[in-house]
Amino acid sequence: MANEKKPALGASLRHKSSGVLAALLCILIGMAIGLVVLFVINPGHAWKDGFLRIVQGGFYDFPYGVGKTLTQTAPLIMTGLSVAFAFKTGLFNIGAAGQYTLGAFGALYCALVLQLPWWACLLAAALFGAVWGAIPGIFKAYLNINEVITSIMFNWIGLYLVNEIIYGRGSGVMYDAHNTRTWKLADRASQALIPSCGMSELFHTSNTTIAIFLAIAVAVLIWVVLEKTTFGYELKAVGLNKNAARYAGINEKKNIILSMTIAGALAGFGAGLFFLSGGAEWNPLNSTSLPAMGFNGIATALLASSHPIGTVFSSLFISHITVGGAYLPTKYFPTEIADLISGIIIYLCAFSMLFCGVIEKKLLHKEEKINVNAEPAPGAETGKEGK
Numbered sequence: 001m002a003n004e005k006k007p008a009l010g011a012s013l014r015h016k017s018s019g020v021l022a023a024l025l026c027i028l029i030g031m032a033i034g035l036v037v038l039f040v041i042n043p044g045h046a047w048k049d050g051f052l053r054i055v056q057g058g059f060y061d062f063p064y065g066v067g068k069t070l071t072q073t074a075p076l077i078m079t080g081l082s083v084a085f086a087f088k089t090g091l092f093n094i095g096a097a098g099q100y101t102l103g104a105f106g107a108l109y110c111a112l113v114l115q116l117p118w119w120a121c122l123l124a125a126a127l128f129g130a131v132w133g134a135i136p137g138i139f140k141a142y143l144n145i146n147e148v149i150t151s152i153m154f155n156w157i158g159l160y161l162v163n164e165i166i167y168g169r170g171s172g173v174m175y176d177a178h179n180t181r182t183w184k185l186a187d188r189a190s191q192a193l194i195p196s197c198g199m200s201e202l203f204h205t206s207n208t209t210i211a212i213f214l215a216i217a218v219a220v221l222i223w224v225v226l227e228k229t230t231f232g233y234e235l236k237a238v239g240l241n242k243n244a245a246r247y248a249g250i251n252e253k254k255n256i257i258l259s260m261t262i263a264g265a266l267a268g269f270g271a272g273l274f275f276l277s278g279g280a281e282w283n284p285l286n287s288t289s290l291p292a293m294g295f296n297g298i299a300t301a302l303l304a305s306s307h308p309i310g311t312v313f314s315s316l317f318i319s320h321i322t323v324g325g326a327y328l329p330t331k332y333f334p335t336e337i338a339d340l341i342s343g344i345i346i347y348l349c350a351f352s353m354l355f356c357g358v359i360e361k362k363l364l365h366k367e368e369k370i371n372v373n374a375e376p377a378p379g380a381e382t383g384k385e386g387k
Contacts, residue, residue, distance in 0.1 A: 023303055023310075027317070030345035031055075037340060038333065045332045053327050054338055057320035060327045067203025069316070069323045071279055074211035075100075076315040078270025079297025081222055082133075082263045084306040086147075088226055089259040090239020095136055095151025096267040097294025098158035103129035103268025104275050104282055104291075105162045108182055111192030111276065112174045118194050118276055122214075125272030126265040132158055133264015134257055141253040147260065155290055163284040172284075181281035194276045207279030215273060216312055218266070223308040235259055267294060299346040318342055 034054070038046035058065030079096045086093035093099075106128030110121040136150035166174050166182060176183045185193050194209040202208075226232040237245040238255040246252050270293065274280065300318055304310030325338020 020310075023305065023314070026303065026345050026348040029348055030341050033344050034337065034341035038337065041337075042332045045329070049329050050333055050337070054321050054324040054341065056327075057324035060324065063203045064205055065323055065327070067199070067205035067208035069319045070199075070203070070212045071205065071208050071274075071277060072323065073316050073319040074215040074277075075270035075274040075293050076296055076300060076319055077212075077215040077219060077312055078273060079267050079293050080300030080304065080311040080315050081219055081297075081308060082267040082270070083297045083301035084304065084308060084311050085222060085226070085266060086259060086263040087301060087306040088239065089235040089255070090242075091137075091140070091256070091259055091263070092148050093133070093136075093151060093260065093263045093267075094148050094298070095133065095155055095294075096263070096297045097290040098151070098155035099129040099132045099264040099267035100271045100291050100294040101155075101158045101162050102132040102264075103271035105166070106268065107192075107272040107275050108166075108174060108282060111185055111189040112183055115189060116192065118192050121192050121276055122194075122269060122272040125276075126269040129268015129271070130261045130265035133267070134261040137257040137260030140260070141256040155294075159290055160287060162282075163287045166282060167284040175284065176281075179281070180285055181283045184281060185276065185278050192276055193278050194273070207277045209277045211273040211277050215270070218269065219308045219312050222266075226308065267297070270297075296342075299342060302346060 031051075035046065035051050038050040042050070053060055058067070058069035079100060082096045082099065083093050103125040107121045107125035110116040110124040111118075116124070132154060135154060136147045139145040139150045140147045166172050168175060170177055174182050183189075194211050194214075196209050199208040199210065200206055226236065234245070234250050235255050235258070237248065237250055238252045239259075242252045245255075271291075274293070275282065296318060300311055300314040303314035303317070321338050321341060325335050325341075328335050328337060
């Protein structure tokens with residue numbers, strides 16, 4: 001029995017190791033290509049003023065830069081979890097941007113209009129995102145309409161709907177016409193600001209809060225749900241094979257809707273973490289672009305191979321190089337270089353399964369070689385028995 005478990009355990013460890021190594025390989029190749037691009041643009045300043053600043057990230061302007069990185073990482077973890085959770089259950093939630101938008105609206109409405117405390121505003125953000133995520137889930141479950149199509153449509157519906165409500169023809173109750181954005185929470189709803197607990201003072205910022213710890217806690221919770229509960233097992237079973245799950249007595253329609261609902265709640269919660277930290281206000285006049293945070297979640301989920309804990313680290317990395325890119329001297333390089341590098345890494349993530357296969361074969365070959373060398377020579381044991 002022990003011998004049967006040992007190969008299975010070894011295969012599991014090999015698979016996990018190959019996934020981590022494949023992600024690191026994607027990062028290294030992406031950074032190398034980024035370095036080449038920097039040399040092509042400006043070879044004289046490519047290393048010191050370009051690549052090193054990106055690698056340093058927020059540490060280039062410590063401690064402010066690190067605080068800025070943590071502020072951006074918290075919502076990115078949540079949108080990454082949103083996409084990763086759907087991936088784990090066999091769905092592609094490309095609607096995280098729309099769910100994030102509705103979550104931002106829910107948080108700001110409860111803060112500015114209802115004057116609710118920060119924790120209630122966070123729950124409202126998750127609820128609004130959940131509702132917006134459930135709609136594509138219902139279409140998928142009952143009409144078999146691909147969730148990618150409905151998610152994309154509801155991204156834009158959500159964006160224009162939120163912008164119209166907030167703007168209110170220039171006189172919306174949440175809209176500050178002077179600054180063309182929603183009112184600052186510090187001025188109108190300080191009770192809705194997420195507590196800093198000394199984080200802002202530590203990093204010399206005005207918007208570094210405990211949001212990063214809340215995001216990490218949610219990531220751990222999602223990992224527990226997916227890996228340690230019957231509910232998580234049923235969700236993954238439906239994603240792997242809907243027909244087999246139905247045969248096993250699992251209600252696949254209910255689980256599809258629940259999966260998209262939870263994914264939407266995660267994205268909405270991420271918007272709440274960002275806007276309730278007081279670092280930004282919603283601009284309803286910027287009606288032609290969806291929040292980049294929703295689409296960046298796809299990147300972090302792919303880089304982490306949809307692992308909830310891995311999403312924390314991939315989000316931190318993407319935020320790190322993005323903040324580093326913001327410190328590039330604009331007279332030498334465009335700040336979009338960091339986006340280019342992250343884009344290359346994301347593109348390489350499409351080949352991560354290929355990398356995983358190659359790495360796993362090498363690890364297996366190495367393990368077999370070690371086992372062969374460790375085996376006793378033929379007849380060695382029989383010689384002992386004869387004695």
